[in-house]
Amino acid sequence: MTTRVPTMRVGLLGAGRIGRIHGLNVAARADAELVAVTDAVPAAAAALAAETGAKATSTEAILSDAGIDAILICTPTDTHADLIEAAVSAGKAVFCEKPVDLDAARIRRCLATVEASGRPLMIGFNRRFDPSFAALERRLRAGEAGAVEIVSVISRDPSPPPVEYVKRSGGLFRDMMIHDFDMARFLLAEEPVEVFALGSALVDPAIGKAGDVDTAAVLMKTASGRIAQISNSRRATYGYDQRIEVHGSQGMLRAGNIHETTVESATGNGFRADPVQNFFLERYASAYRAELDAFFTACRGGVAPTPSGLDGLKAQILADAATESARTGKPVMVDLEAAR
Amino acid sequence: MTTRVPTMRVGLLGAGRIGRIHGLNVAARADAELVAVTDAVPAAAAALAAETGAKATSTEAILSDAGIDAILICTPTDTHADLIEAAVSAGKAVFCEKPVDLDAARIRRCLATVEASGRPLMIGFNRRFDPSFAALERRLRAGEAGAVEIVSVISRDPSPPPVEYVKRSGGLFRDMMIHDFDMARFLLAEEPVEVFALGSALVDPAIGKAGDVDTAAVLMKTASGRIAQISNSRRATYGYDQRIEVHGSQGMLRAGNIHETTVESATGNGFRADPVQNFFLERYASAYRAELDAFFTACRGGVAPTPSGLDGLKAQILADAATESARTGKPVMVDLEAAR
Amino acid sequence: MTTRVPTMRVGLLGAGRIGRIHGLNVAARADAELVAVTDAVPAAAAALAAETGAKATSTEAILSDAGIDAILICTPTDTHADLIEAAVSAGKAVFCEKPVDLDAARIRRCLATVEASGRPLMIGFNRRFDPSFAALERRLRAGEAGAVEIVSVISRDPSPPPVEYVKRSGGLFRDMMIHDFDMARFLLAEEPVEVFALGSALVDPAIGKAGDVDTAAVLMKTASGRIAQISNSRRATYGYDQRIEVHGSQGMLRAGNIHETTVESATGNGFRADPVQNFFLERYASAYRAELDAFFTACRGGVAPTPSGLDGLKAQILADAATESARTGKPVMVDLEAAR
Amino acid sequence: MTTRVPTMRVGLLGAGRIGRIHGLNVAARADAELVAVTDAVPAAAAALAAETGAKATSTEAILSDAGIDAILICTPTDTHADLIEAAVSAGKAVFCEKPVDLDAARIRRCLATVEASGRPLMIGFNRRFDPSFAALERRLRAGEAGAVEIVSVISRDPSPPPVEYVKRSGGLFRDMMIHDFDMARFLLAEEPVEVFALGSALVDPAIGKAGDVDTAAVLMKTASGRIAQISNSRRATYGYDQRIEVHGSQGMLRAGNIHETTVESATGNGFRADPVQNFFLERYASAYRAELDAFFTACRGGVAPTPSGLDGLKAQILADAATESARTGKPVMVDLEAAR
Known part of the structure; x- marks a missing residue:
């Protein structure tokens, strides 16, 4: 009981x-x-x-x-x-x-x-609560991969949003990659100080005409020299692609996608597994439950919930920096420690 | 709507x-x-x-x-x-x-x-409703592996039940392997005519003293020569192991376990993934929901639900035959077509 | 030096x-x-x-x-x-x-x-020298899976031999499964005492007409109750399928096939990997080299090579027993300890 | 014949x-x-x-x-x-x-x-001849992933070279990443026009004191907006890590590492596979043979071998650009079409 x-x-x-x-x-x-x-x-x-x-x-x-x-x-x-x-x-x-x-x-x-x-204020960066991503972070903090050296985050949506949505979205870096900036911070355990971004409109020319990109990559560096790589695409034929990988001094930890079923077929054409779960509500169903758990637990316990409003601000600053970097073609320095 | x-x-x-x-x-x-x-x-x-x-x-x-x-x-x-x-x-x-x-x-x-x-009467052979096993069977029926030749079913429980339970259970073949007999029939799409069984008490000597086995294997053959292999253990250190594989004239289809998370670590000791889901209520959670779907849908539609009472009888006849085969050391012929 | x-x-x-x-x-x-x-x-x-x-x-x-x-x-x-x-x-x-x-x-x-x-006489059961199978056996002997309980061996050839070859071959159990009998003995580390075999001609009716089978399965049991499962097919569309799995009191060890390349594609149809290596000379190339190593090393060291002539005899006795079992429909008892 | x-x-x-x-x-x-x-x-x-x-x-x-x-x-x-x-x-x-x-x-x-x-002059970019990487490139060119959008290359050495070697090496970008620049060009099928590089000395402080880095990442962009990501580390506890992944309009193609054996163990600690092949001479053994094939075939056929001297020059220009970018903190524009 x-x-x-x-x-x-x-x-x-x-x-x-x-x-x-x-x-x-x-x-x-x-x-x-x-x-x-x-x-x-x-x-x-x-x-x-x-x-x-x-x-x-x-x-x-x-x-x-x-x-x-x-x-x-x-x-x-x-x-x-x-x-x-x-x-x-x-x-x-x-x-x-x-x-x-x-x-x-x-x-x-x-x-x-x-x-x-x-x-208390908590921001819904749901991916921190994905059971695999959360377990990876716990094991990383417990030292299983040693000191963090390279964090890689891949996010690819199954298909691009309507261009009307894109126009009001703040742009890919603020609308889509913001989740990955939060994830990179979550895994780096040290604030980025530099952001360099590249973006292209390869998926839908209308997105380019609207002034946004649909394919993008970012490099970030922390003060001690840790590196984060992020790449995004607004299209993935094989499902909703969400992967993280952390390389450290003692090894690597990675976590990834869930196939629709465990069925595998083998024929003269090779071995075939299902596409990965295609929809964010399905992929992150348990994450949404777990983040409410965390919110209610923090509220009851009188402790500040995480991710906090400040986490929201810091991810936004990184997204702004990436947006500026992609526009100017130059890396942008940020000071998240002084974010407030 | x-x-x-x-x-x-x-x-x-x-x-x-x-x-x-x-x-x-x-x-x-x-x-x-x-x-x-x-x-x-x-x-x-x-x-x-x-x-x-x-x-x-x-x-x-x-x-x-x-x-x-x-x-x-x-x-x-x-x-x-x-x-x-x-x-x-x-x-x-x-x-x-x-x-x-x-x-x-x-x-x-x-x-x-x-x-x-x-x-209407429906029997709770829940594994037919596991999303992966159900998808495998649909693809098999659609011809993806050609004509069925060899069906393999592996079931290993995480740990043995109390010996008091075992004593009242009817024995491993009726208590545990009955699910696999149903699965074999589901996949063979032709009734077995012969059953040969071997069993040992390797996990818990008390199970052997109670007259039962905890480790067992069965071979079955259909009239046209299709072969089914089943193996059971009452113990698996790495989780609840539930796998099926069908080899056919055009290829192979298999389906298996779900790891607790997708996290993989790599160190000097190699690459490590999580144990598989350990508990049948977790492993088959969606199967339990799907079998109620099937039951209610059949009831509403006025069609006979599957698996039927006759499916229950046929699995029981196979379990009885295996029990007898393990006892006598001889294969047992069965006539499921005339089961009723 | x-x-x-x-x-x-x-x-x-x-x-x-x-x-x-x-x-x-x-x-x-x-x-x-x-x-x-x-x-x-x-x-x-x-x-x-x-x-x-x-x-x-x-x-x-x-x-x-x-x-x-x-x-x-x-x-x-x-x-x-x-x-x-x-x-x-x-x-x-x-x-x-x-x-x-x-x-x-x-x-x-x-x-x-x-x-x-x-x-010295050594018999060419090359599969014992496959680097993966050999490593599995070493790790098994070192106790990594605990006490052996169930040994499973799967062998499927890419395509059946000419029926003329089949006629002179001694039958599937002596010609093809003999390798698996040796592998089962290698992994069981205890001699089988009972053999039950089933076989069918599902791949090529001419093989059936020639009195042989092309699809077969065997169950064996040792005196202490360890169980071995073997299944064979003369056909596999997806390559030369050679897998072993040992379930023990402390865990499982398995080893398997090598895909032609490591390339994986992902599209709307799912994730696709290559077929497995298709030809026994390619699949076992390093095994053939390693068995010569073992032979020459034993000869130079004045020690008896393994697998020995007696290993050859014991595998043959198991193949004979399986042939008889498949013919008579009854299990056959064997006494390999007294083989000589 | x-x-x-x-x-x-x-x-x-x-x-x-x-x-x-x-x-x-x-x-x-x-x-x-x-x-x-x-x-x-x-x-x-x-x-x-x-x-x-x-x-x-x-x-x-x-x-x-x-x-x-x-x-x-x-x-x-x-x-x-x-x-x-x-x-x-x-x-x-x-x-x-x-x-x-x-x-x-x-x-x-x-x-x-x-x-x-x-x-004829051929340059030894052996990785193009790795059977998996070569097959991936052929399938990419055949359109299996559609138009190339994002190329990712990961290279991690098992352990750093002696600092004396590092001092004469030209630096990580010219000594180690040059292979990845060639691979990125091979896969992009369009020349990069912009290079941005980050590097840190996280593995061995002596490498940093010698003015080099041991952990690095690069982003490149082509004229049409294709993006390449490269990351390098001079250390990987789990073997020699060499992976490529190409994301395109129709799907993804990736290829990777080879484990030392196919053995997998499963215990209460989870599922464990071997480290990946640890040594470049082993990992690329067949690539070294295949590149000689290509060289001799080109020489005999009177055709120019690939990778050519110009490929060597272009990879060097990218390595120089990355070296400069890492030093200045700014992206560097390159014009490989005018390389000669």
């Missing part, structure tokens, strides 16, 4: 694709209750409310409901900073999907408000 | 380890409702009832509740046949964990009652 | 496919010299002689050449026993391709002659 | 580690003869001569021997350009180990002399 923990009463802002995931995950937990949900599309909130027993209501009602302990922010990016500020000011614990904002200065102001409130 | 299907109202007999799995899976479905649960240990039924919103009640109450469409039987083996008969006589659709009974004659009588009732 | 060893002067009887391999391997060694070669087809001997600097001559000349230390017998099976006897009687060390003879009684007489001569 | 080709008579300059490999490979060929060998260490030449039947002699004697068709240059780097010039001027076909020289201007002058001579 485990000790009964107090139920977290949760309000959800945004019932779109990722909001639904979090809402259903809250509803399925024994230690939390999805009390209320809202969305700019009322039918989306109503549907999720019907599935979970929550009530569909308004942002204002959720923020002012004294019976709600924690707010999950899954709304469009340009609303994140305002909602975080409003929620911590209302005394709520806050979990917010990445990014806090596309503008680092705005993030800084928001984090100052959070700090003043004393309320 | 999918067409709304009528809700299946389900009664659960038995709230032990496997009963809880099925009960929670029913409760999590949008198309079914766990109405009532009972168990010889009232606290077990009460706990599951509390988690799912079902009521804890008695077998009799469940069987006589006109509001219940389907019964899941997860009680001890020696109650299965009686409960199946009672449930179909009460007009319920029945899903029963394997085996129907340890005695083939009793199974035959039970199936006659089921047939007379016209109610 | 290594100590210079005396050169082994070698005569080769038989310059066919396997004879050429051994002849060229001898010629490429720094510690041996291919002195003379003979073949029923003079051109075959002449060609190999030209490539290696050996002289092409007759069996008699080779046997009576006092300058020759060792004889390699690579002639047709029905000449092996006579040639072994002649060679040891002439004072030569002898390496003979398997089998010594298709008749166990003839093997026994031959081995008596060898024993009386005091000369 | 294949048509008999004329024997290539070969002189070898340099009988050190790599010279011995080539010398023995020539001696083992049916279509070539190692006529003469020389080395600054007479005993080295004498030993190889004794093993192969060549005569040990002087550079001058080899160059002036009209009976010699082709020269293999395996001497220290600073002699390459002079020896190439002398050899082609003497009418010989020349195979020279990489690099032609550490100075691009000197390479240009040397290539002008080669061109004026009309004699």
Whole structure:
């Protein structure tokens, strides 16, 4: 028999694709209750409310409901900073999907408000909670590969987003690679001081015409000389490709993709295995559950959740630096230690 | 928008380890409702009832509740046949964990009652619903490996059961290998006509003293000459080992285990991957969900569910034949086509 | 600087496919010299002689050449026993391709002659010298998997031999599976006492009409209860399939095939690797070199080479037992401890 | 029966580690003869001569021997350009180990002399001839991955060279990564126009004190926007790590390392495979044979061998650019199309 923990009463802002995931995950937990949900599309909130027993209501009602302990922010990016500020000011614990904002200065102001409130803020860099990536990081920290020397992160989406999405996205480095900047920081265990980026529009010319890239690579270096490599593509025919590899003084640790099944066929054409899981909601299903675990555990324990708002700011600074580097063709120096 | 299907109202007999799995899976479905649960240990039924919103009640109450469409039987083996008969006589659709009974004659009588009732009966050979094994079988039937020639099934449990369990189990061939007999039939697509079995007590001498074996292998042959190999061990240090391989005229198809994570380390000692998933409830979690899908879909569609009671009988006949072969040292001929 | 060893002067009887391999391997060694070669087809001997600097001559000349230390017998099976006897009687060390003879009684007489001569005899069960299989066996003996419980051997040829070959071959169990009987003995480290075999002609009906099988499986058991499984097919679309797996009280050890290259492709159809090496001369190239190493080392060291003539006899007895079992449908008891 | 080709008579300059490999490979060929060998260490030449039947002699004697068709240059780097010039001027076909020289201007002058001579020159970028890497490139060219988008090359040596070697090596980019620059060009099928490099001394501080790096990464971009990533380490505990991966519009192709054996063990600690082949002479043994094949075939066919002297120059220019980039912290533009 485990000790009964107090139920977290949760309000959800945004019932779109990722909001639904979090809402259903809250509803399925024994230690939390999805009390209320809202969305700019009322039918989306109503549907999720019907599935979970929550009530569909308004942002204002959720923020002012004294019976709600924690707010999950899954709304469009340009609303994140305002909602975080409003929620911590209302005394709520806050979990917010990445990014806090596309503008680092705005993030800084928001984090100052959070700090003043004393309320916990966690940013949804879900990949840290992927069971394989999390296990790799734990084993790395335990010294299994020795001192970190080279971190490699590969992310390839199955297919590019619509160009209309791209136009509002802040660009590949801020929209897609930001996850990899966070992962690189997570694995390097030392802040990058230099960022060099290359990008091309090879997948969809319309993305290039919109001023963005769909194929990109970054090199980063830390003060002690550790190196991180990141590469991104908006297209992968064989599934959603998400791999990390860390080379250290004592060995290598790597983690990767999950095939759709374990079936292997062998014929005169060779041995064939399935494509890898194709969709981020499937690939990271357990990561989404685990990050809520971490959020609720931190809130209950009175400890600051990780990844923090500052982690969100630092990833944004790296994404900004990469964007600038790709534009200017020059490496960009950053000082994340002084990020705040 | 999918067409709304009528809700299946389900009664659960038995709230032990496997009963809880099925009960929670029913409760999590949008198309079914766990109405009532009972168990010889009232606290077990009460706990599951509390988690799912079902009521804890008695077998009799469940069987006589006109509001219940389907019964899941997860009680001890020696109650299965009686409960199946009672449930179909009460007009319920029945899903029963394997085996129907340890005695083939009793199974035959039970199936006659089921047939007379016209109610559906499905037997819980969950491995057919493992996503990888199911995909392998579909691809095999689609001809990807050509004509089946050799079927190999490996099953190794992480650790042996208590000898008290073994004594009441009917022996390894009926208790453990029965799953592999069903899998072999599933993959051979032709009935075995001959069974030869070898067994030893290598894992736990107490199992040998109890008259059973813990390490065993079987060879079977079909009328057209297809061959099946099965091997079992009650012990595997590296996890729950469940593999199938089919060799055919055009190639090979195989499917196997899932490692705990995708992490791989490389050091001077070589490359190391995680053990495989260690526990049958974890290894077959999606299979348990998929077999309920199949059961409810068959019930709604008015088609006979598979694996059927007859599949249960045939696996039992093979297990009996193997038990006899291991005892006498001689191959045993069987006629599954005339099983009924 | 290594100590210079005396050169082994070698005569080769038989310059066919396997004879050429051994002849060229001898010629490429720094510690041996291919002195003379003979073949029923003079051109075959002449060609190999030209490539290696050996002289092409007759069996008699080779046997009576006092300058020759060792004889390699690579002639047709029905000449092996006579040639072994002649060679040891002439004072030569002898390496003979398997089998010594298709008749166990003839093997026994031959081995008596060898024993009386005091000369070394090694039988060419090349698979023991495959670097992976040899390493597996060493690690098994070192206890890495604990006590042996189940030995599994899979051998599948890429394609069946001509039926004319099959007719003279002694049947699949003596011609093909004999290698697997030796491998099973090598890995079990305890003699089988019981053999049960099943066989079918699924690959080529002409093989069935010739009274042989092309698809077969065997179960064997040792006195202490260890189990061996062997399966054979005369066909594999994906290459020459040669795998071993040993399950023990502390874990599992397995070794297998080598793909033609390490290239892997990933597309919408999944991940594809090459077929495995298709030809036994390629698959076992290093095994053929290593077995000569072992032969010469044993000869120089005055120790009995392994696998010995007795190993050849024991594998033959198992092959005979399997042949009888497949014919009669009954298991056959064997007493290899009393083989001689 | 294949048509008999004329024997290539070969002189070898340099009988050190790599010279011995080539010398023995020539001696083992049916279509070539190692006529003469020389080395600054007479005993080295004498030993190889004794093993192969060549005569040990002087550079001058080899160059002036009209009976010699082709020269293999395996001497220290600073002699390459002079020896190439002398050899082609003497009418010989020349195979020279990489690099032609550490100075691009000197390479240009040397290539002008080669061109004026009309004699063939091949540079020993052996990795192009690794069977897996060569097969990957052929399949890439055949369109299996579609248009090339991202090329990734990983090279990690098992352990760093002595610092004395490092001091004379030209630095990691010219000494070690030059192979990867050639491989990237081989796979990109379009010349890089931009090079950005990062390097650190993480493995051995003495390498850093000597002004070099032992851990490095490079990003390159072609005119059409293709991206290449290269990373190098002078240390890998788990073997000699050599991997390539190409991501394209239709999929991915990758090729990698070979484990020492195929043995896999499974215990409570997980699944363990061997380290990868640890030594470049073992890893690339077949590549060394295949590059001689290509050289002799080109010489006989009167076609220019590949990789050419110009390939050597282009790799050197990329290595120079990376060296400069790492020193200045800025990307360096290159124009390989105008390399000559």
